[in-house]
Structures are given as C-alpha cells and as structure tokens.
Amino acid sequence: GAGVSQSPSNKVTEKGKDVELRCDPISGHTALYWYRQRLGQGLEFLIYFQGNSAPDKSGLPSDRFSAERTGESVSTLTIQRTQQEDSAVYLCASSLLAGKLQETQYFGPGTRLLVL
Amino acid sequence: RKEVEQDPGPFNVPEGATVAFNCTYSNSASQSFFWYRQDCRKEPKLLMSVYSSGNEDGRFTAQLNRASQYISLLIRDSKLSDSATYLCVVSKGGGKLIFGQGTELSVKP
Numbered sequence: 001g002a003g004v005s006q007s008p009s010n011k012v013t014e015k016g017k018d019v020e021l022r023c024d025p026i027s028g029h030t031a032l033y034w035y036r037q038r039l040g041q042g043l044e045f046l047i048y049f050q051g052n053s054a055p056d057k058s059g060l061p062s063d064r065f066s067a068e069r070t071g072e073s074v075s076t077l078t079i080q081r082t083q084q085e086d087s088a089v090y091l092c093a094s095s096l097l098a099g100k101l102q103e104t105q106y107f108g109p110g111t112r113l114l115v116l
Numbered sequence: 117r118k119e120v121e122q123d124p125g126p127f128n129v130p131e132g133a134t135v136a137f138n139c140t141y142s143n144s145a146s147q148s149f150f151w152y153r154q155d156c157r158k159e160p161k162l163l164m165s166v167y168s169s170g171n172e173d174g175r176f177t178a179q180l181n182r183a184s185q186y187i188s189l190l191i192r193d194s195k196l197s198d199s200a201t202y203l204c205v206v207s208k209g210g211g212k213l214i215f216g217q218g219t220e221l222s223v224k225p
Contacts (some may be wrong), residue, residue, distance in 0.1 A: 029210060031210075031211055033138060033211065033213075035213075035215075039122060041217055041222070042120070042203060042215035042216050042217040042218055043203070043213070043215040044215075045212050048211050048212060056210065056211075056212060059216035067215065095211065103148075103211070104162050104165075105162075105211075106162075107160050108159060109159050
C-alpha cells in the first residue's frame with residue numbers, strides 16, 4: 001500500500017514568510033509525528049498526534065511553529081515568520097498506535113525547507 | 117549532554133569486514149530501543165528493534181545493556197549496500213523517538 005507522503009518535496013522561501021508543510025500518513029495509522037533534521041544532525045522530535053488525544057507539543061522550538069491534524073488523516077505543520085535557522089528537512093512519520101513498545105514508525109520522504 | 121550519543125563517524129571499511137557501532141543513552145526511563153538506517157538524502161527506515169536479550173537478523177546483531185545504558189550494532193560480512201548512516205534511537209514510551217546524530221558507514225570494494 002501507499003506509504004507516508006509529504007508535500008512539497010522542496011520549499012524555498014524568504015525570511016519572514018509563513019510556510020505550510022503537509023503530511024499524509026499511511027491509511028489506518030492513528031499516530032502521526034513530525035521531526036526536523038538539520039544538515040548533518042540527527043532527527044529532533046517536534047510534535048505527535050494520537051487519535052483524538054491532545055497532541056504532545058513538547059518538541060516545538062518556538063511559538064512560530066504549530067501543527068494541526070484532521071481526524072486521523074492529513075496533518076499540516078505551519079512555520080510563521082520563518083528564520084534562516086528553520087532551514088532543515090521536516091520529516092513526518094506515522095504508526096498504527098503511539099506508545100506501544102517497539103511500535104514501528106514509518107517515515108515520509110520529507111520536505112526540504114530553505115529559508116533565504 | 118545529548119540524550120543519545122553515538123560513535124563519531126565516518127567508518128570506512130572494506131567489503132567483508134565486521135563493523136561495530138556503539139551508542140549510549142542518558143535517560144534510564146527509556147523503554148524501547150531501535151537502530152534505523154538512513155541513506156543519503158532519504159528518510160530513515162527501521163533496521164531492527166533492540167531487545168533486552170539481544171537479537172540477530174541475518175548479518176546484523178543488536179545488543180542492549182540496560183545497566184550501562186549502552187546499545188550496540190554489529191554488522192558482519194559488510195556489503196557495499198550497507199553504506200549509509202546508522203541512527204541509534206530510544207523511546208521512553210508514548211511514541212516520541214529520540215535520535216542520535218548517526219554514524220556514517222562507507223563500505224569500499
């Protein structure tokens with residue numbers, strides 16, 4: 001079946017502009033995660049959604065970052081007033097459930113964001 | 117101090133070599149442990165979960181030492197196709213994964 005998809009695959013924007021990144025999880029997966037990967041670094045957790053529970057926003061780096069999810073489907077990550085330090089690959093992942101030990105997360109191809 | 121720390125890379129090895137990656141984690145409440153593989157400019161993919169008793173999948177062996185908060189990955193008879201970055205990952209439960217910065221492996225002919 002289809003994997004996790006993300007759009008756009010690449011985004012170049014000017015400092016100060018807002019950007020919106022989209023993630024379509026694997027159908028039937030109730031948990032959805034956003035991570036950020038800066039060049040040469042490991043992944044940083046940003047936020048995750050599990051069903052109708054309140055999202056875990058503990059990884060969002062500032063109030064310029066927000067995310068929404070519609071039911072158990074599409075999610076959008078919004079970055080307001082982008083800064084050059086926001087340049088990174090933004091990766092989305094989904095899993096059947098969150099919190100189950102050894103639950104596998106499946107990653108999308110990511111959105112490469114460059115802020116000029 | 118980072119929550120998950122890995123050997124600095126890159127590791128450059130010839131085909132057929134055995135290579136070992138080490139990883140330490142700082143949070144003793146960590147419950148789940150994984151190795152992910154990430155090819156250049158691609159998304160991470162699960163290589164294997166790591167169980168307390170240690171586990172093997174073909175040429176790959178993962179070990180966990182909870183007392184020392186240490187995880188390892190051994191690759192035997194390395195292939196050119198093993199060239200990638202290997203990410204050590206831990207979770208305290210609740211779905212949030214904590215990634216190490218990764219160790220780059222380059223297998224040469």
